Amino acid sequence: MSKKLSSQLQQKIPEDAYCEEHQQPLQLFCDDDQMLLCGQCFHSEGHESHVVFGVQEAAGSYRELFQEILNTLKEKLEVAKSILADEQERMVVIQGEEQDFKDMIESEYRIRFQLMVEEKMNFQRLQGGVFNSNMREDGLNQLMEFATELKEKSQEALQRLSHLGKENMNKLKESEVRLSEHICSLQRIIAELEKKCGEYNLAFLQNAKYSVERSESVLLECLEPAHITDLSLCQVTGMSTMLNTLQRAVTLDPKTAHPFLVLSEDLRSVSLRNVQQDIPGSPGKFIFGATVLGVEGFTSGRHYWEVDVEKATRWQLGISEDPASSNCDLPAASRDKFLLTGSMMGTDYTFWVFPPLKRVFLRGEQMHKVGVFLDHEYGQIAFYDVTNRSLVYNFSSLTFCGAVRPIFSLCIPSGGPSSDSLSICFPHVSSCDVNVSPQSSSA
8 A cells, every 4th residue: 555655656646536445535635645645544544543634724824834944044045145245255355355455464574674675874964974884784784684684574474364365265265165056056945845836736735745744944044154264363563673773752743633522732532522412313433523733743754653542432543635735636534644544433443544444353352552554655645553572554655645644533323421531652763854734724
């Protein structure tokens, strides 16, 4: 009997099918054995202890179950498609991030070499230019050794970056293949279930339990994006000691201060007044409109300053081109500001740079002190985590059309008073050879 029914179920079963053995209508369905039964089969084949339904009831129950599974499969299909799209986007993003890190590493070591050359030249000037051939040769040898050391460190950092980049790309490609295969499986099973739901009851019940089990096995497969290594592991550590020599005694320009800001008497610290402002839009919106510029406008040379950000939860630092001293035709949007933003979200800090707006991932803890380096001639701006002595981000190949001025911003509070403040640090050593244009008008 079982073999006969099994053979029968492999074919398309007409809705008025009869039992081949007893010539009675197949009106029952044994859920345990997944078999269609007539009344006599039920009593003679030992199905009394099994779960047996009428065909109509069994088909109705399975149709409801199939519909629930279909809905879940379709939801998972959309999730899989979304993750796949994200993985493909991440491939493009990490390629861009790798290039950004490559440019930063090369630019940072180029800055360090330039600073070393300048340090040697300053040393010669301090000696009054009195050098014999041995001293000059020793100086050149030291410079060559330093250049070789920098090149080796740069190559090590670039190789480490390249290795991580390839490793991340391979993980994402494997994830892309795995997700694509899973999407194909989901689409195939969805199509099979939808086709089966369109069949008549007797044919529909054929292999119904197998279809359910097969669908459930696909639903149990875990979907998650690839775990890749953060490229911040390639973060450039260390800072040139020459930066201390370039540190400037920057002060704040009261004429450019936002009304919500309070400047200290020595013009080296800035804080927010205890005022509130209704910010249009969402309550959590951040408005970095409380800005003040530095008095100093740098028109040439290399300059460095440090800012204590420990008492601020949301801040911006950088440089702003002074439109009053600009002598080029570039639009303001392309020559305005270059910024680093720090923002505390709960207990975590996030960092962003602009332009363009992009997030910077750092391995260290909260920054307490930020260093800003400017090379006007070479068009370079670098931000340093002075606390952990490492590079945060740098911009290179910039073109300045005139004087640039330090800029300091605090976030205007939208939900209550704020005690945020920024303080410009005193130089470690006295500044020398500074090319500065004093500002008498606000920017």
